[in-house]
Amino acid sequence: MPSVEERLAYLEGRVHEHGTTLGEMSSAIAGVRSEISTLAADLRGEMRALRTELRGEMDAMRTELRGEISGVRGEISGVRGEISGVRGEIGDLRKEMTVNFRWLIGMLAVAATALAIDFFR
Secondary structure, three states: OOOHHHHHHHHHHHHHHHHHHHHHHHHHHHHHHHHHHHHHHHHHHHHHHHHHHHHHHHHHHHHHHHHHHHHHHHHHHHHHHHHHHHHHHHHHHHHHHHHHHHHHHHHHHHHHHHHHHHHHO
């Protein structure tokens, strides 16, 4: 059976091994923390760059859409002008048809009168 001193020496050796292992683990954890910090900083930089790029693309899309909307508005104004012109032409045709219809009614009245005069002679 080992003596107390041998047991104590054995336990001191084990404590030293555990201390060394803990030191190594602490160093490894510090390394992992450092890598995590580096990766987090890289990720933040990438996110900033992505946000900047997206803002630029969104601004370009807004500008393009505004141009498209302006073009459509111009086309709508042109169509409204054409519709107004067509309405004017329809109004003119109605007036002309009214004049022609009145003339035709007058001609029918004259013809009917002439027939009536011929009939009673």
